[in-house]
Amino acid sequence: MHLGESTRECEYSQISTRSSTPMETPYKKKTQKKRKWETFPGRNKFYCDGRIMMAKQTGVFYLTLVLILVTCGLFFTFDCWFLAEQLTPIIPVIGGVLFLFVIGTLLRTSFSDPGVLPRATPDEAADLERQIDVANGSTGYRPPPRTKEVVINGQTVKLKYCFTCKIFRPPRASHCSLCDNCVERFDHHCPWVGNCVGKRNYRFFYMFILSLSFLTVFIFAFVITHIILNSQRIGFLSALKDSPASVLEVVVCFFSVWSIVGLSGFHTYLISSNQTTNEDIKGSWSSKRSKDNYNPYSYGNIFTNCCAALCGPLPPSLIDRRGFIQSDAPQLAPPTNGIPMYGSTQSQQSHMCDQDQCIQSTKFVLQVATTPLLQQQSSEPVILTPENGASIPGRTSLALGGPCTSLPMGQPTPPASTPSLSCHEATDLLPVHGHPHNHSHPLQEQVAHHHFLTPEEVPSPPGMLHCGSPLGHSHTMQGSFYNPASQDSLHEDSVRGLVKLSSV
Amino acid sequence: MATEFHNLQELRRSASLANKVFIQRDYSEGTACRFQTKFPSELESRIERTLFEDTVKTLNTFYAEAEKIGGQSYLEGCLACATAYLIFLCMETRYEKVLKKIAKYIQEQNEKIYAPRGLLITDPIERGMRVIEVSIYEDRGSSGSSSGSSSVSVSTAR
Numbered sequence: 001m002h003l004g005e006s007t008r009e010c011e012y013s014q015i016s017t018r019s020s021t022p023m024e025t026p027y028k029k030k031t032q033k034k035r036k037w038e039t040f041p042g043r044n045k046f047y048c049d050g051r052i053m054m055a056k057q058t059g060v061f062y063l064t065l066v067l068i069l070v071t072c073g074l075f076f077t078f079d080c081w082f083l084a085e086q087l088t089p090i091i092p093v094i095g096g097v098l099f100l101f102v103i104g105t106l107l108r109t110s111f112s113d114p115g116v117l118p119r120a121t122p123d124e125a126a127d128l129e130r131q132i133d134v135a136n137g138s139t140g141y142r143p144p145p146r147t148k149e150v151v152i153n154g155q156t157v158k159l160k161y162c163f164t165c166k167i168f169r170p171p172r173a174s175h176c177s178l179c180d181n182c183v184e185r186f187d188h189h190c191p192w193v194g195n196c197v198g199k200r201n202y203r204f205f206y207m208f209i210l211s212l213s214f215l216t217v218f219i220f221a222f223v224i225t226h227i228i229l230n231s232q233r234i235g236f237l238s239a240l241k242d243s244p245a246s247v248l249e250v251v252v253c254f255f256s257v258w259s260i261v262g263l264s265g266f267h268t269y270l271i272s273s274n275q276t277t278n279e280d281i282k283g284s285w286s287s288k289r290s291k292d293n294y295n296p297y298s299y300g301n302i303f304t305n306c307c308a309a310l311c312g313p314l315p316p317s318l319i320d321r322r323g324f325i326q327s328d329a330p331q332l333a334p335p336t337n338g339i340p341m342y343g344s345t346q347s348q349q350s351h352m353c354d355q356d357q358c359i360q361s362t363k364f365v366l367q368v369a370t371t372p373l374l375q376q377q378s379s380e381p382v383i384l385t386p387e388n389g390a391s392i393p394g395r396t397s398l399a400l401g402g403p404c405t406s407l408p409m410g411q412p413t414p415p416a417s418t419p420s421l422s423c424h425e426a427t428d429l430l431p432v433h434g435h436p437h438n439h440s441h442p443l444q445e446q447v448a449h450h451h452f453l454t455p456e457e458v459p460s461p462p463g464m465l466h467c468g469s470p471l472g473h474s475h476t477m478q479g480s481f482y483n484p485a486s487q488d489s490l491h492e493d494s495v496r497g498l499v500k501l502s503s504v
Numbered sequence: 505m506a507t508e509f510h511n512l513q514e515l516r517r518s519a520s521l522a523n524k525v526f527i528q529r530d531y532s533e534g535t536a537c538r539f540q541t542k543f544p545s546e547l548e549s550r551i552e553r554t555l556f557e558d559t560v561k562t563l564n565t566f567y568a569e570a571e572k573i574g575g576q577s578y579l580e581g582c583l584a585c586a587t588a589y590l591i592f593l594c595m596e597t598r599y600e601k602v603l604k605k606i607a608k609y610i611q612e613q614n615e616k617i618y619a620p621r622g623l624l625i626t627d628p629i630e631r632g633m634r635v636i637e638v639s640i641y642e643d644r645g646s647s648g649s650s651s652g653s654s655s656v657s658v659s660t661a662r
Contacts, residue, residue: 311581
């Protein structure tokens with residue numbers, strides 16, 4: 001009886017919580033604020049509640065860590081005793097300090113924000129679009145060239161418009177296609193470190209490779225010393241048999257020395273001339289381009305350049321990973337002629353007539369669908385042509401063993417990822433590339449609907465008809481204007497659709 | 505013509521957002537943080553040119569101070585490196601200190617100058633240091649505005 005009552009009570013209490021949860025938990029979820037890193041639009045991974053930020057592919061980073069830890073571990077376990085006894089105990093101490101410094105700078109490089117530029121708010125994006133349209137005059141279906149020229153210290157620099165982030169990139173910034181972010185003073189994306197190298201973590205990266213070169217040379221030298229001293233006593237072969245770990249260390253260090261020391265030398269050159277890997281590879285400031293081409297960012301002498309890069313002020317992170325997401329700030333109603341901001345005007349949707357809303361929201365979805373696809377292909381059709389494959393000038397000798405320089409170009413998507421842009425898969429990209437608001441999802445049907453309606457009527461723009469061709473083909477296309485839909489027929493359709501709608 | 509508000513709270517309560525003006529970055533002197541001092545046409549009827557330009561110029565000097573490369577920044581950099589950057593667990597970087605000053609300055613400017621004129625300046629750090637966002641508010645009761653955009657006609661359709 002007692003049990004029955006208690007079970008009934010339990011059931012009763014269970015029922016009551018169940019009936020009240022539909023009311024309570026949504027309310028609780030609303031008050032439980034999310035941190036900004038949880039809705040970050042780029043392809044980054046966050047750990048420790050937003051304190052740690054890395055690229056998506058971190059496998060090679062773990063390899064780096066394992067290599068360093070294992071080699072140093074073997075060194076301290078097997079070689080240090082001998083060396084401390086025979087030579088001096090300072091050797092393990094120096095080794096230890098170097099090791100800690102290497103690990104510290106590696107973790108700092110890998111875990112920090114490289115200088116990611118947050119994407120434009122919808123209002124900003126609309127404002128920029130309006131300015132661009134006004135400046136260029138709507139030229140029909142061909143999207144206007146999206147570059148702005150600025151004179152910096154006497155040099156003309158072109159600022160490019162980033163279609164993904166919807167901003168004009170500051171000078172020296174570049175969009176990393178692996179992380180899908182614009183990064184300030186973009187150097188390169190380093191898979192060994194598992195992160196981009198940009199304004200905020202360049203000095204840590206440099207100190208990492210510098211200290212790692214010292215550490216590698218140090219270990220290499222002292223392991224050889226160990227083997228030689230040992231072989232003087234018991235013969236070479238037995239010395240090798242005595243400490244097999246030393247052989248492994250020698251092999252690892254031998255191969256590392258060439259690449260790491262070479263890379264350090266290269267970056268020392270870059271720092272002293274205040275260039276980024278990106279600029280150096282493209283030859284942006286090389287005197288071979290034109291006689292009065294010079295680097296407008298250089299301070300003139302090597303010492304100042306080095307100090308500025310390594311000891312200058314550390315700018316704060318612009319993306320505020322651990323901040324809480326505020327409830328919708330007041331935003332503007334969408335203008336009827338420009339790009340609509342569908343997601344931002346929940347309160348004012350009821351005031352727009354349904355037809356207007358339908359057109360605008362579809363326009364927006366088409367734009368969302370096309371712009372990330374467009375961005376991924378190439379935003380520098382002219383400049384990229386000298387860079388394909390093995391035609392990278394000059395630095396390849398240093399870059400052979402240097403893995404970091406294998407991915408200097410932030411913008412072009414590596415060919416391996418183009419299969420994802422094939423015709424039949426493009427519709428899947430809508431939810432992936434849509435911005436982290438929920439408005440793109442209910443509109444997919446409308447997009448599909450419009451694909452069937454529009455393509456036949458609009459004459460196809462020239463040069464936009466290739467379907468499924470690899471990235472290399474797009475590089476050879478002429479035109480100083482941005483040539484977006486160069487690959488997929490879906491791109492062609494969606495651009496036509498967008499064009500058709502914009503002419504309505 | 506200009507709507508009068510006495511403080512920020514009153515502004516937010518009784519006004520609705522009519523338009524936003526964005527002051528872009530000025531890259532003519534390099535990548536350092538500087539904003540264009542060109543006076544936007546949308547604000548012509550709302551605020552005096554000199555007041556606005558003063559605000560932007562003061563902000564520019566703050567940012568220049570934060571990014572200045574000199575003795576103090578070198579010292580801070582070397583000290584930080586020597587302590588493996590652990591010193592920043594207890595101490596703020598110079599840049600962060602200046603950013604706090606900027607936030608205070610903007611708050612003050614909003615209260616004293618911009619809110620009474622129906623305007624609001626957003627701290628550039630909240631926009632990724634790309635723009636200074638100036639929000640233009642209209643009194644909810646007003647029937648029309650000089651901005652002329654369709655957004656205003658939508659808001660008055662309520």
